[in-house]
Amino acid sequence: MLRIHFTSDDLARTRFVEGPDPLWELSISLHRLRRRDASVLFGAWRRRVAPALPADVRMLTALSPVRGYTCDFLTLRTGAELREQTEALRALPRRTLRADLQTFGRLNPGRRLPSWAADLAAGSAPVLGRIADTARACFDVGLQPYWRVIDDEVRHDVALRTRALAHGGWDAVLGTLHPSARWDHPVLTMDFPLDLDLHLEGRGLLLLPCFFSPCHPTTLIDPALDPVLAYPIEHRPGWERPSHALADHPALAALLGHARARLLEAAADGTSTTTELARHTGLSPSNASRHLTALRQAALVSSRRHRNTTLHAVTALGTALLNGQQPLLPA
Structure with missing residues (x-):
């Protein structure tokens, strides 16, 4: 507890x-790779990523077991860019390394670290460099293609x-x-x-x-x-296929155009601002605003002001269109 x-x-x-943290996501994603639960949400990603990881990934998984204590120093620079985080890994002080490895032994009884952990505890620059390089390589394979x-x-x-x-x-x-x-x-x-x-x-x-x-x-x-x-957080099945929405609604894209179809699909996830919908669909805020105006005039999206921003949500008519239903229109 x-x-x-x-x-x-x-x-x-x-x-x-403000956004996802690279090393936190990497560390926890390595847990997901070794677990066999949530196969619907993560199975396809796991099958695609696992074979492409570098052999040195074992250095990270040794320090971050699926169950038990993960060394705090792997996620120290929360909120920083990946480059800053990996540079911080290379420069970790010896006292931090020793303290974390002692905590690892105390909280993970019976789990032995590889022989290189002794050099790590001594602050070995080559070992720290391998850990930082491996973190970067694993991120590039397992997270970068899905980062958006x-x-x-x-x-x-x-x-x-x-x-x-x-x-x-x-x-x-x-x-x-x-x-x-x-x-x-x-x-x-x-x-x-x-x-x-x-x-x-x-x-x-x-x-x-x-x-x-x-x-x-x-x-x-x-x-x-x-x-x-x-x-x-919650996920949608098929998240590892960013373009799945339009593939599921080719007729919708043909009717509205790809940009407006993407916006309508994104608005169905819940109330969002113009900036959030633009980021989600890859449009500029000005283009997203223009297309949202057209969707609102067609009664597919509703918009309302909240303080200094505008919130958008899909309407019942828009939902029916996404679901391929025959909407009941007023006379």
Whole structure:
């Protein structure tokens, strides 16, 4: 069980990441590669990616077992670009490496690390370089081809929860991060493989929606590190095929044009801003706005102002068109 203890200052400093975190996604995606659950959502991706990974991926999987403690130093620079994160891996101080490897041994009893772990604990530059290079290579194979989809889905989750925060406060956010989450101010409780109390002590909490996250949230173990809570998000089957929507609706694309068909399909995922729909479809914001105007005039999309932005949602007529139904039109 994980218990996160907040103060009033912590709530004021709790925030979401802007987009997916490369090394968090990589570390957790390696768990997904070795698990055999969620075959509908991740099976095709797993079959495509696993054979192409470099042999040195074993260095990462040794430090990040599917069950048990994953070394915190693999995900230290949360929110940074991949290049910055891999450079930080190369420069990890010896004390950080030793502390994390000692924690690994304590929390993963009976699991032995390979012989190169001794050199890693001593701060070996060649070993750190291999780990950083392997992380980059694994990202290029397993995540880079799908990064636009991952980015869209993570940002979509952040947008939905930000709106929930605006309408219902932190109760509407913290209590819905996971089915096991229970928010009883000032403590957030949820399922976790270890019995752990995390005291934020005025530092706030970084909320990190994670595309590859398994069934439970996860966090860094070292209490001295900036607090992060990575939690799972929902997915659509076929996410690894970004163009699947239009393939399923060739007649719709022929009727509306590819751009408007993509926008209508994207709007069916839930209420979204113009910027979010543009990012999801690969259109510029100005082009997305123009096509959304046409869809709204055709009663396929509804739009409403919310403070300084416009929110779009598919209408019943638009849904019927997507589903291939014969809509009942007014006389």
